[in-house]
Amino acid sequence: MALLQLKSVGQTYFSKTSATTALEDITLSVNEGEFVSILGPSGCGKSTLLSIIAGLLIPTSGTVMVNNQQVNHPHPKIGYMLQQDYLFPWKTIHDNITLGLKLRNQLSHQHVQTAFQLLKEIGLEHTIGKYPSELSGGMRQRVALVRTLATQPKMLLLDEPFSALDYQTKLKLEDLVSSTLKEHGKTAILVTHDIGEAIAMSDHVILLSSNPGRIFRTFKIPESIRNLLPFEARQHPDFSSTFQKIWEELEHIEQNDHE
Numbered sequence: 001m002a003l004l005q006l007k008s009v010g011q012t013y014f015s016k017t018s019a020t021t022a023l024e025d026i027t028l029s030v031n032e033g034e035f036v037s038i039l040g041p042s043g044c045g046k047s048t049l050l051s052i053i054a055g056l057l058i059p060t061s062g063t064v065m066v067n068n069q070q071v072n073h074p075h076p077k078i079g080y081m082l083q084q085d086y087l088f089p090w091k092t093i094h095d096n097i098t099l100g101l102k103l104r105n106q107l108s109h110q111h112v113q114t115a116f117q118l119l120k121e122i123g124l125e126h127t128i129g130k131y132p133s134e135l136s137g138g139m140r141q142r143v144a145l146v147r148t149l150a151t152q153p154k155m156l157l158l159d160e161p162f163s164a165l166d167y168q169t170k171l172k173l174e175d176l177v178s179s180t181l182k183e184h185g186k187t188a189i190l191v192t193h194d195i196g197e198a199i200a201m202s203d204h205v206i207l208l209s210s211n212p213g214r215i216f217r218t219f220k221i222p223e224s225i226r227n228l229l230p231f232e233a234r235q236h237p238d239f240s241s242t243f244q245k246i247w248e249e250l251e252h253i254e255q256n257d258h259e
Helices: 046-054 093-097 099-103 109-121 137-150 167-183 195-201 237-258
Strands: 002-014 019-031 035-039 061-066 078-081 155-159 187-191 204-209 214-220
Touching (some): 019 214, 035 046, 046 155, 078 137
Parallel strands (some): 035 187, 035 204
16 A cells, blocks of 8 residues: 655745746655665755655645645654754753654653664664763664654655765664664655665665656666665675666766756
8 A cells, every 4th residue: 555645746946036846747656664765866856855755845736645645744654864863962862762752742651662672672772871972973873763763653754864974884774774664664765876775775766867856767676685684685696787777777867967
């Protein structure tokens, strides 16, 4: 069943002298439990699309539906994880991971215990009384994941959450996020510039063209890769052939943009 449906979504930015169309005629559906990545050249509207799905931006045309209900304001069942962790430096890890629960008046014993259990699952229960400055970048992003999952969203939007990390940490975090989301049955949409990351983590990869952003092509990732953790998927023979296909299509888009 489709959890998310976008129908003919477009976004145009208006100024006093001009109108710039960032997205045009985006139609897609994402089923419950699916992991979808969005790839495309810089400036093709990937982050704009996430903001529209989250209800932070109302599209100038088309509709966004979550659970068959139109999204026209920030949706309580959608979690958002960004490139920066945005942890509050003056709050302990305990206070950071329960912040969303507090803001939503969900600070019950059960919800707090669920947040603590998530922190334990990702191996950071020992940080509960620490401050963000005492943690590494990878640890902070893991805490940000717990904070996002603590409010029990049905869908997670991930806007390049690993791009600021060193390569080794990034690979470890890909595995952790992938396994955690599968274990909890979450739906996820990832925006990334990294073709390998998109292939390793996703069920489908959507390639956007630019000026304005449109769906250029959708790739279904081979089942042989989908059932593996991202690190293992990168070692599979089907990974390199899939990478080559997407790389060539992306090159084609970028060549057209420069003509």
